[in-house]
Amino acid sequence: MLDIGTTHLIKQLYTPCQNNDKDCGYYVINFMKEVINKCTTEVQFNVDTYTDEKVNQIRDNWSKFLNSFKTDV
Numbered sequence: 001m002l003d004i005g006t007t008h009l010i011k012q013l014y015t016p017c018q019n020n021d022k023d024c025g026y027y028v029i030n031f032m033k034e035v036i037n038k039c040t041t042e043v044q045f046n047v048d049t050y051t052d053e054k055v056n057q058i059r060d061n062w063s064k065f066l067n068s069f070k071t072d073v
Contacts, residue, residue: 011042019049026050026058 018027027050034043050058 013042013044015043015045016047016049023050023055026055026062029062030058 015031016027018024030050031043034045035041
């Protein structure tokens, strides 16, 4: 941890890193989902990057979540 004053600390988190220039949103979405599910900002992941299958799963789950708010007008 880096002490940047008497009341602020920065802690480095290890999260998966994207290996292309198009999937960053899915990485952010999955990180936020983990923060919310675990009720802490100190989530840790055990992978360096997501497989294409995992990104597709995140994409599918996000799509289903958004569609759950769809209303017929």
